[in-house]
Amino acid sequence: MASLAFSSTSASPVALRGRPNKLAIGVAQSGACHVSARGSDRKARLFITRAVAVEKKVSRFEDVAMAPPDPILGVSEAFRACTNESKLNLGVGAYRTEDLQPYVLNVVKKAEKLMLEKGENKEYLPIEGLAAFNKATAELLLGADNHSIQSQRVATVQGLSGTGSLRLAAAFINRYCPNSKVLISSPTWGNHKNIFNDAGVPWSEYRYYDPKTVGLDFEGMIADIKAAPSGSFILLHGCAHNPTGIDPTPEQWTKIADVLEEKGHTPFFDVAYQGFASGSLDEDAFSVRLFVERGFEVFVAQSYSKNLGLYSERIGAINVICSSSDVANRVKSQLKRLARPMYSNPPVHGARIVANVVGDPNLFSEWKAEMEEMAGRIKNVRKRLYDNLSQKDKSGKDWSFILRQIGMFSYTGLNTSQSENMTNKWHVYMTKDGRISLAGLSLAKCDYLADAIIDSYHNVN
Amino acid sequence: MQAQTRLNLSLLHQDQALFSPHLFLVTLVITPTRTILFNYSLSQKRTLYLKNLAFSSKLQFSARENIERKRRRTRGTKMAFRAMISSRATQQSKWVPSAGVARQMSSWFGHVEPAAKDPILGVTEAFLADPSPDKVNVGVGAYRDDNGKPVVLECVREAERRIAGNLNMEYLPMGGSSHMIEESLKLAYGEDSDFIKDKRIAAVQALSGTGACRLFADFQKRFLPDSQIYIPVPTWANHHNIWRDARVPQNTFRYYHAETKGLDFSSLMEDIKNAPNGSFFLLHACAHNPTGVDPSEEQWREISHLFKSKNHFPLFDMAYQGFASGDPERDAKAIRIFLDDGHLIGCAQSFAKNMGLYGQRAGCLSILCDNEMEAVAVKSQLQQLGRPMYSNPPVHGALIVSTILGDPELKKLWLQEVKGMADRIIGMRTTLRENLEKLGSPLSWEHITNQIGMFCYSGMSPEQVDRLTNEYHIYMTRNGRISMAGVTTGNVGYLANAIHEVTK
Numbered sequence: 029m030a031s032l033a034f035s036s037t038s039a040s041p042v043a044l045r046g047r048p049n050k051l052a053i054g055v056a057q058s059g060a061c062h063v064s065a066r067g068s069d070r071k072a073r074l075f076i077t078r079a080v081a082v083e084k085k086v087s088r089f090e091d092v093a094m095a096p097p098d099p100i101l102g103v104s105e106a107f108r109a110c111t112n113e114s115k116l117n118l119g120v121g122a123y124r125t126e127d128l129q130p131y132v133l134n135v136v137k138k139a140e141k142l143m144l145e146k147g148e149n150k151e152y153l154p155i156e157g158l159a160a161f162n163k164a165t166a167e168l169l170l171g172a173d174n175h176s177i178q179s180q181r182v183a184t185v186q187g188l189s190g191t192g193s194l195r196l197a198a199a200f201i202n203r204y205c206p207n208s209k210v211l212i213s214s215p216t217w218g219n220h221k222n223i224f225n226d227a228g229v230p231w232s233e234y235r236y237y238d239p240k241t242v243g244l245d246f247e248g249m250i251a252d253i254k255a256a257p258s259g260s261f262i263l264l265h266g267c268a269h270n271p272t273g274i275d276p277t278p279e280q281w282t283k284i285a286d287v288l289e290e291k292g293h294t295p296f297f298d299v300a301y302q303g304f305a306s307g308s309l310d311e312d313a314f315s316v317r318l319f320v321e322r323g324f325e326v327f328v329a330q331s332y333s334k335n336l337g338l339y340s341e342r343i344g345a346i347n348v349i350c351s352s353s354d355v356a357n358r359v360k361s362q363l364k365r366l367a368r369p370m371y372s373n374p375p376v377h378g379a380r381i382v383a384n385v386v387g388d389p390n391l392f393s394e395w396k397a398e399m400e401e402m403a404g405r406i407k408n409v410r411k412r413l414y415d416n417l418s419q420k421d422k423s424g425k426d427w428s429f430i431l432r433q434i435g436m437f438s439y440t441g442l443n444t445s446q447s448e449n450m451t452n453k454w455h456v457y458m459t460k461d462g463r464i465s466l467a468g469l470s471l472a473k474c475d476y477l478a479d480a481i482i483d484s485y486h487n488v489n
Numbered sequence: 490m491q492a493q494t495r496l497n498l499s500l501l502h503q504d505q506a507l508f509s510p511h512l513f514l515v516t517l518v519i520t521p522t523r524t525i526l527f528n529y530s531l532s533q534k535r536t537l538y539l540k541n542l543a544f545s546s547k548l549q550f551s552a553r554e555n556i557e558r559k560r561r562r563t564r565g566t567k568m569a570f571r572a573m574i575s576s577r578a579t580q581q582s583k584w585v586p587s588a589g590v591a592r593q594m595s596s597w598f599g600h601v602e603p604a605a606k607d608p609i610l611g612v613t614e615a616f617l618a619d620p621s622p623d624k625v626n627v628g629v630g631a632y633r634d635d636n637g638k639p640v641v642l643e644c645v646r647e648a649e650r651r652i653a654g655n656l657n658m659e660y661l662p663m664g665g666s667s668h669m670i671e672e673s674l675k676l677a678y679g680e681d682s683d684f685i686k687d688k689r690i691a692a693v694q695a696l697s698g699t700g701a702c703r704l705f706a707d708f709q710k711r712f713l714p715d716s717q718i719y720i721p722v723p724t725w726a727n728h729h730n731i732w733r734d735a736r737v738p739q740n741t742f743r744y745y746h747a748e749t750k751g752l753d754f755s756s757l758m759e760d761i762k763n764a765p766n767g768s769f770f771l772l773h774a775c776a777h778n779p780t781g782v783d784p785s786e787e788q789w790r791e792i793s794h795l796f797k798s799k800n801h802f803p804l805f806d807m808a809y810q811g812f813a814s815g816d817p818e819r820d821a822k823a824i825r826i827f828l829d830d831g832h833l834i835g836c837a838q839s840f841a842k843n844m845g846l847y848g849q850r851a852g853c854l855s856i857l858c859d860n861e862m863e864a865v866a867v868k869s870q871l872q873q874l875g876r877p878m879y880s881n882p883p884v885h886g887a888l889i890v891s892t893i894l895g896d897p898e899l900k901k902l903w904l905q906e907v908k909g910m911a912d913r914i915i916g917m918r919t920t921l922r923e924n925l926e927k928l929g930s931p932l933s934w935e936h937i938t939n940q941i942g943m944f945c946y947s948g949m950s951p952e953q954v955d956r957l958t959n960e961y962h963i964y965m966t967r968n969g970r971i972s973m974a975g976v977t978t979g980n981v982g983y984l985a986n987a988i989h990e991v992t993k
Contacts, residue, residue, distance in 0.1 A: 056845070074713050089866075095869035095870050098663070130657040130658075132658060137654055147641070153848050155610060188696075192880075195878050219880065245647065286559075321979065339658050358601045359601055368727060372850075374850070375696075376849060378850075440581050457727050
């Protein structure tokens, strides 16, 4: 393994000893030309220094390979680089207004103003996070008069948005249920697999998306969940499934609960869009509340990135609804013990914003109204897109799945080459699995998008 | 049974290795209808057996009854759904679960033991619970002013005013705020550092010092799986947690000399020499936590020299830059010495103390690489490690840091304020020592002023500390570490008196 650095002032490279796996031609050090070879042939270390007083050390991390680019962020980067006027970014998983601008909710601005005036200190939060936030988030999820909250059976720990909360739960599963595995939907949010991999929790997939109907493969889902070893954790999206936008109906949720009960599985909910999917906080929490009522012990990871627009503040929570308050206390203490060596205690700013918004009745109503507005815009965009597609497409294909899907994302049913055509020919940036983010679509652009989709669907393989 | 399952987690004291062998003692094998339990009492087994029985309750009912139960359950669900949609308030009170539905499943987590209280943060919890008016908190390392109140720096308030309402809250890139990273690197490596110009430093925004150390530990585990980490004795308790949870084996090296309450330099050098070539060492850049004992400049040079001949890798944990002496450049001296000697270093920075941004979790992890390309690769991998932990880091603290350090006026104000904090602490050290000497204490207290930074290793035993807590309502960690930031002109006399009483 060798690395080679050329100095701007040196004349010629020096011959290498050892097996060069990788030639790294990097920015030269001023005044130094050095060649180092290391690896199996440690003795063959060859330093040639020129006019420098100190010997340059060989890096420990020579062999570190470049990580692959993130499949989702790469889309935004390509979009930024594109110069075409009609370009459209449908990769982004962040809400945009009709003018396709990022949106900071009014209630958030008001809450921040309040916080600035109050001038609170910046002391460490306890490991489990801001108490006012934890109370508010559990009540939002389950309903303040929910029996599990009244009987103190809910262990809530503030987490670093959805990702951090999922990671805490995964680390807990790895430590306390080491023989269990997690079942995740196929497809699911890309980072789910990374989280369970890094936490050392084995996972497998259950069928979810049916490309033929562009809908839910319910029979396949039930069959796969039934086939899993008893006591598995089933990762379910509370509402607005990412990336498909396809949610089970209430009847289907009941059947899913039946299967979980039969097999002794534990439901593990990822709730990233409560309030954002339908516009109603309670309606979007239906699935979680159903399982809690049925007497399950439930994991729920929450995020306020989308519904309060607090993306970069990293605010969320992990809730574990347990069978007794004693168990809940112990589980909470162990979640804290997992968090301490990860980040000690969570960031305060986002938590305060949420607590202020939820704690003030006026701000809370205003928030609900703003959420309805955001969800409403997405619904309108879906309707417009569906109308445009139905009118323009003479082939008789049924595009109504767009109306049936819910939330920010829609699985269009386009395959990889068709998605690439969307990008290459029409400058519509989306992920290769056919997912579009309706949050990045405006009513004005629906027409153009409809043309693009019809062209890609019919004219590309 | 009791002794086995209710493991004595109070053994896990601050400076002992915080490994968790107890986790392996309680094993639970779960089958669908029966639970095999080890280390449980007869009554516990019976309770869980009954719970399991309820779990397989279907067997208790006839087929017809089961159909009826199912019908009731489904109907109940539909009703609940409708009720929920129409009104949030009515959903709970109207619906009464039918028999067998709301039965508690036996908990999957019954075997989970309560975690021991964190030795450091647990002190504050106990302090808050104490009703005594004389109570003093010299436990957690958070700065207090002379009235014992938390402080938000003026420069921070001003920065917040500037950023309020101006920017959206879009996700930061995975590596964090590039502006903040740039400023952090200038602070640590020097304003005009060539390494920054040559882009040789792989750096990401991290969740304060803890997050930075954890990222490095995970990176070490993934890319140098055969390596170990050498940690000083004593050190901040959470260091052991971090490398343990990252599953990197730990070793220790001697650091603190109990007799002199200073640095055990010869043992330190010996341990460095005896470690196998190419080992990873965790070094506190300044204001060692918990002892407050730092090597002198000359000693740092010798350490660096020895590191070179042993080809060790130094990871600097710098949580107190500016806070130790009052001068950030001076506090970074150790790092600069190593850089001058040609070491490739790692550095975990925190802005919790020196900018008072504790709860904002603002920090930075940097690794100096051979060249730009390597730095890009290493940074990409650090980001890859952060993605499944928190996706991207929180923005607010980062904005405050970059606003302050990026603006010359604000930066000047910050430097003044950080010097003010350091000076107050140095003043308190002097006063505490003087008080103890005036009380006629037979012991030597010069280590109070010899040590530097927020903490003072008093040399008191755990029993003496317990007496301080129980008799005088003075809260500190049981290793005798006093957080000087919690000492004020108002309580220094009381503190000195109490210490004198328990040590005479």
